[in-house]
Amino acid sequence: MSMLTAHQLAASRHFEGPALTLAIPGSGKTTLLLHRLIYLADECDIPPEQILTLTFSKASAGDMRRRYDSLFADKYPYRFPFMTIHRFAYDILKQYLNGTGQKMQLLEDSRKKFAIIAELYRNRHQEPLTEDVYETLLNAFGRYYNLKLSESDVQAENGDQKNVKKTALDTYALFKAYHRYKKQHQLFDFDDMLLYAIKILDQNPKALAFFRNRFPFIQVDEAQDTSKLQFELIEKIAAPRHNLFLVADDDQSIYGFRGAYPQYLLDFPKRFKSASAYYLEDNFRSDAYIVDTAAGVIAENKVRYEKAMHAARPAVNPPAIHLFDDIIERNTFIADQLHTYSGSKAILYRNRISALSLIAALSDTVTDSFYIKDPPIQELSHWMIEDIKAFMTLAMIPQDLEAFKRIAFRTNGYISREMVNSVLNQISMRGALDRLIELPYLEDYQTRTLEGLKSRFEMLSRLRPYDAIHFIETDLGYLDYLRQNGERFGYTMQAIRTRLDAYKAIAKPLTSTVAFFSKLEALKETLVNLNQADAETTLSTIHGAKGLEFDTVFIIDINAHIFPSDDPGLLEEERRLFYVALTRAKDAVHLCHADFVNGGYNEASIFIDSVRRQDASETVSDSAEIKTASR
């Protein structure tokens, strides 16, 4: 057990009344919360079951319990409750429903939820709902609930940009329809739980008194990502004594898109005049170079509590910046580097799709066991990869009518529905494109266009998979099709190009179409069978790595337009996300940028410049040096 610092000790001995502990990353927030539990139970005689510790996720509740058991349980065999705020709200709701005999069902099954929202979406837009749009909708719905946004709030937020306004209002209308649906069918989901719990407590003084007596002391971990609605529920239970102990790092608030409300922390001293304030400013986790760099980067944000950041460890490894030509070169570099490091390793990225090309590179060359948080399995059956496979299949097997049907309208061959039907209705052993060319009603120019298309498909059949994908994009007109239709399916050109880059990275080392198809199948299997236990390397979004630490961290895709994203309103949150990523590393951090991504040259992110501006010096290696070194 580590000795507490004077600051940790003071905070851990906070007894009654409201308190806010502002802490930097790696400063022992969990350590503090656990010590305070023992202080309250052992020295203040508070029954352990009456001290509620609320955590951000189910995983962190489990983690905290495990840490308590391994560090303290022998000496202090108490059973403290650790749970998420949703779990707590669910307890309130369950108790109420049991008491009234009302039947309501928790909408837990994500497929069922998708089906309901997809149906409502189809009714409104006459289009199928894609996974990407679904995810955007869920985040927006979560934000409306958690920030308690009304339609006019949403309107006001989007008032000056006509297009955005329409989309935002459409989303809000869908949100209302979804809410109505749940009410009609007596369903509730995680967001409703909070709303209903608050309502129950407002309408039932007995229930309120019961829960206040049950938990006279409340601690909240990661309070920077607690939402307005969650704070409302917490405050209700904590009143009137307000034995509310918040531990937070406003600089690590990264869930604004779902309704996190860090403003509450900034307002806390005004809200509770008697509130105590504690500061944890020693970082025990990271090399001093990493701490200093992270401190300098986050200081560029304007809306924040200012805090000092002291490194408890010496400066050994400056953060390394790597500039690559493209993601293929980067993946090879990371795969090579991984086995030079012992200890835990992580590759962190802004967007989940980034895992796709990495996993292909790692599964070929790396002997480490690795684990992907939230693996992008469905990306390997995405309609875009299915299209590409259909192009390649038709090139290999010209008689494959399924493949023909799939891509007929996605080429630059100007094929009409009537032409496709004529081909499908024929009984013939000839290839689909031959049958097209021979249709009797074609004009000469149409025949010429189709002959051109056929010869390009013949060319396609001779290309290696990497070149084939490029050829499909350009010479067969697929990119134009995506440009014209992508948005309709909820995809920006960036999202489209990122996927195409990933498919090309997977294809790069392969020499045949068959090998490419097999590789995609093998990858699916790899993703399904990944095992978290004892993995040496973790691949995760930065959001998913919150609260975790690793000896060595690679942060990838630090590119303009990707990280930070282009929305200037999100810059501070994106910088916080970068800060979270940097501060996961204990011993070494590698920052990776690739020049050619998403179909073109992409300058390095302002975050790279920001790291360079810090006094903590960094090694810089660029693509040319890496190539020289590996020769």
Ligand SMILES: Nc1ncnc2c1ncn2[C@@H]1O[C@H](COP(=O)(O)OP(=O)(O)OP(=O)(O)O)[C@@H](O)[C@H]1O
């Ligand atoms: N007083 C101390 N002396 C030495 N090490 C400490 C001390 N307090 C905490 N630590 C260690 O520092 C590391 C970081 O602590 P912890 O995981 O609690 O940080 P955290 O503040 O929750 O981090 P983050 O917010 O970045 O996720 C742990 O390995 C912990 O054991």
